Amino acid sequence: MAPNQRQRQxxxxxxxLKKLNGxxxxxxxxxxxxGLIYPCVDTAFKLLLSARFCSAIWSHITDCxxxxxxxxxxxxxxxxxGQQTWEYSPQYALRSYMYLLIHMVPAKLYHYLxxxxxxLVFYFVRCLLSVGCALSEVxxxxxxxxxxxxxxxxxxxxxLILSSGMxxxxxxxxxxxxxxxxxxxxxxxxxxxxxxLAIFATALSALLGWPFxxxxxxxxxxxxxxxxxxxxxx
Numbered sequence: 001m002a003p004n005q006r007q008r009q010x011x012x013x014x015x016x017l018k019k020l021n022g023x024x025x026x027x028x029x030x031x032x033x034x035g036l037i038y039p040c041v042d043t044a045f046k047l048l049l050s051a052r053f054c055s056a057i058w059s060h061i062t063d064c065x066x067x068x069x070x071x072x073x074x075x076x077x078x079x080x081x082g083q084q085t086w087e088y089s090p091q092y093a094l095r096s097y098m099y100l101l102i103h104m105v106p107a108k109l110y111h112y113l114x115x116x117x118x119x120l121v122f123y124f125v126r127c128l129l130s131v132g133c134a135l136s137e138v139x140x141x142x143x144x145x146x147x148x149x150x151x152x153x154x155x156x157x158x159x160l161i162l163s164s165g166m167x168x169x170x171x172x173x174x175x176x177x178x179x180x181x182x183x184x185x186x187x188x189x190x191x192x193x194x195x196x197l198a199i200f201a202t203a204l205s206a207l208l209g210w211p212f213x214x215x216x217x218x219x220x221x222x223x224x225x226x227x228x229x230x231x232x233x234x
Contacts, residue, residue, distance in 0.1 A: 037141075037145040037150065037153065038145075038150050038154070039157070041138060041141075044138050044141050044142075047161055048134040048137050048141075048161060049134040051166075051167070052130035052133050052170045054167075055166075055167045055170050055171040056123065056126035056129065056130040057123065063172065063174065066172055066173050068085050069087060069088075070099075070100065071173060072084070073085075073097070074100050074103065074107070075118070078107060078108060078118075099175055099178065099209070103129075103173070106125075107121055107124060107125050110124050126173070129171050129172070130170055133171070133177075134170075136180075136182070136188075137160050137184060139184070140156070140185070140187060141157050142188070143189070144156045146191070175208075176210050178205070178208065178209040178210075182201045182204055182209060183205055183216050186216065187216075189201060190220045195220070202217035
């Protein structure tokens with residue numbers, strides 16, 4: 001029996017609804033950023049990087065853990081001597097050297113190639129942290145502009161540059177700062193519907209940085225589950 005007019009309309013409306021949902025939850029189409037992101041990504045990166053380099057050079061160490069749990073063991077890895085806290089002692093082994101090794105590999109290359117004094121190695125590592133922070137922030141700014149508009153994006157950029165918290169945390173040699181970079185990337189990827197990158201950044205943040213940062217991935221997981229539930233109803 002052929003479908004009547006009402007059944008045809010219902011079938012068409014379901015197909016249209018599926019297309020609309022597909023457009024809504026799919027990744028945004030690649031398009032030019034002209035008129036969509038302003039200031040442009042290059043300008044925003046230069047502004048953020050300038051602010052982060054100022055932090056790397058002039059911001060003092062505000063946390064004793066940064067000195068004794070990260071800079072001292074790093075000095076030991078580079079030069080063979082340095083103080084050891086009880087967390088790194090083989091008797092307790094509460095802290096892993098993995099986080100330190102991620103940063104000390106480029107520092108070791110810099111030390112091996114140019115043989116600078118330890119003060120320059122110190123600032124080299126802080127500048128590397130600043131570059132990583134600026135890259136995560138500009139990626140966040142780009143996706144905020146695409147998701148919420150250029151006016152919200154401009155305010156976000158201003159707050160990132162002038163924030164005292166970002167000034168202190170951006171160049172801090174701490175796992176919490178490392179998690180901050182990756183959580184920023186995860187949130188930006190979430191805004192850009194790049195769920196694979198969001199999950200990867202959240203997992204890396206929790207495994208190599210700060211375990212409690214995994215809680216920041218809950219909104220991403222909930223939204224993905226809701227999307228799956230809506231798709232299953234179609």
